[in-house]
Amino acid sequence: MFKASVFVTLKPGVNDPQGQTILGGLRQLGFDTVTDVRAGKYFVITLDEASEDAAAKKVDGMCDKLLANGVIEEYRIELEDAG
Numbered sequence: 430m431f432k433a434s435v436f437v438t439l440k441p442g443v444n445d446p447q448g449q450t451i452l453g454g455l456r457q458l459g460f461d462t463v464t465d466v467r468a469g470k471y472f473v474i475t476l477d478e479a480s481e482d483a484a485a486k487k488v489d490g491m492c493d494k495l496l497a498n499g500v501i502e503e504y505r506i507e508l509e510d511a512g
Contacts, residue, residue, distance in 0.1 A: 430512035431484040438469035
């Protein structure tokens with residue numbers, strides 16, 4: 430059993446309107462030292478796989494097929510034993 434943490438973010442250079450909106454809100458609240466915000470997605474997925482390699486391959490496939498848009502997003506996977 431493995432737990433995967435998946436972090437999906439926009440690739441550098443891709444416009445991030447959500448991040449810009451959050452940045453504006455933070456500045457209005459007095460957080461003047463914040464210079465940039467990039468928004469993203471976070472998933473926690475538990476898999477019943479026999480090995481860490483098998484779990485990593487499955488989660489990578491999930492990201493490629495559904496969780497991340499490869500044209501504008503990149504992702505990072507962190508796996509830990511949940512068994």
